[in-house]
Amino acid sequence: MKDKPLANVRVAILATxxxxxxxxxxxxxALKEAGAQTTLIAPKSGKLQAMKHDMKADYFDVDLxxxxxxxxxxxxxxxxxxxxxxxxxxxxxxxxxFIRRIDEAxxxxxxxxxxxxxxxxxxxxxxxxxxxxHTIQDDIRNSGGQWVDREVVRDRNWISSRQPSDLPAFNRxxxxxxxxxxxxxxxx
Numbered sequence: 001m002k003d004k005p006l007a008n009v010r011v012a013i014l015a016t017x018x019x020x021x022x023x024x025x026x027x028x029x030a031l032k033e034a035g036a037q038t039t040l041i042a043p044k045s046g047k048l049q050a051m052k053h054d055m056k057a058d059y060f061d062v063d064l065x066x067x068x069x070x071x072x073x074x075x076x077x078x079x080x081x082x083x084x085x086x087x088x089x090x091x092x093x094x095x096x097x098f099i100r101r102i103d104e105a106x107x108x109x110x111x112x113x114x115x116x117x118x119x120x121x122x123x124x125x126x127x128x129x130x131x132x133x134h135t136i137q138d139d140i141r142n143s144g145g146q147w148v149d150r151e152v153v154r155d156r157n158w159i160s161s162r163q164p165s166d167l168p169a170f171n172r173x174x175x176x177x178x179x180x181x182x183x184x185x186x187x188x
Contacts, residue, residue, distance in 0.1 A: 004035030005179040011036045012074040012102075014066070014095060014118070016043055018084035021050035021057045022164045023112050027078050030171040036178070039063045039074070043092055051082050066094045071101035076178050081113020081133060081163075090121035100124065103157070108181045110159040110174040112166065116140060119158075129153060130160035157181065 011031050015024060028038050040063045042048055047059040077099065079086075089095045099122050102109060111119060116132040117139065119125050126144030130153050137147040152161045152169040159177050161170035 005175065006031060006182065007035035009036045009075045009178055009182050010073065011038045011178070012069065012071075012077045012098075013038055013040050013080065014042075014077060014089065014098065015040065015048060015080050015082075016085050016088045016092075017049045018051050018082050018088075019048065019080045020082035020085070020113060020164065021052050022167060023080035023082065023115075024050065024060070026167045027080070027110065027112075027171055027174060030175060031078070031178075034175050034179075036076075038078075039069075041066050041069045041098075043067075043089075043094065051084070066092070066098065069098060071098050071105070071107075074102070074107070076108040076110070076181065077102050078174065079109065079111040079115035079118060081111075081115045083114045083133075086114035086117040090117040096122040106157055106181075108157045108159070108174075108177045110170070110177065112161045112170055113163055116160060120145070128158065129155045130158060131162050132160060133163055 031038050042062040043066045045062050045065050050057040103124050113133045120139050120143045129146040131150050140147040151166045152173045159173045
């Protein structure tokens with residue numbers, strides 16, 4: 001299935017209110033076009049309010065409540081940014097545990113903008129190289145990670161990008177990483 005490299009790949013999109021809309025919708029569309037099944041997971045059921053920078057934007061239906069989400073049911077995770085979204089998720093113990101279990105299993109994680117805060121608070125960034133929105137570079141460095149100012153960074157099972165203008169590179173590299181992980185899982 002060359003045109004659907006992510007057929008049957010299940011991707012969790014972990015977010016809460018006030019995520020950056022383009023950082024969820026554009027990667028989600030790219031994943032769907034590549035054949036992936038996406039699930040929007042949030043701490044509470046109902047709808048999530050998105051943001052376009054500092055303005056309220058659209059609402060999106062939550063597919064699964066975080067409390068009921070099992071990391072074993074997913075092949076990869078995508079973390080959109082948005083400062084308020086990321087700040088709320090980083091202190092959510094269930095979100096931290098979910099992302100830790102995904103990482104411990106070696107499953108791929110794609111993160112953009114402020115989304116890296118969850119990786120910091122979950123204690124996963126020590127010894128890792130990543131990028132993010134420039135204002136959180138100190139958090140990454142202070143947690144033992146190496147922050148670089150690049151459009152997209154791949155470090156083992158992680159892809160990271162800085163901001164909405166990086167979405168084309170982020171989407172391309174996310175699809176490549178998720179496809180490579182699918183192929184290696186299929187061959188093992």
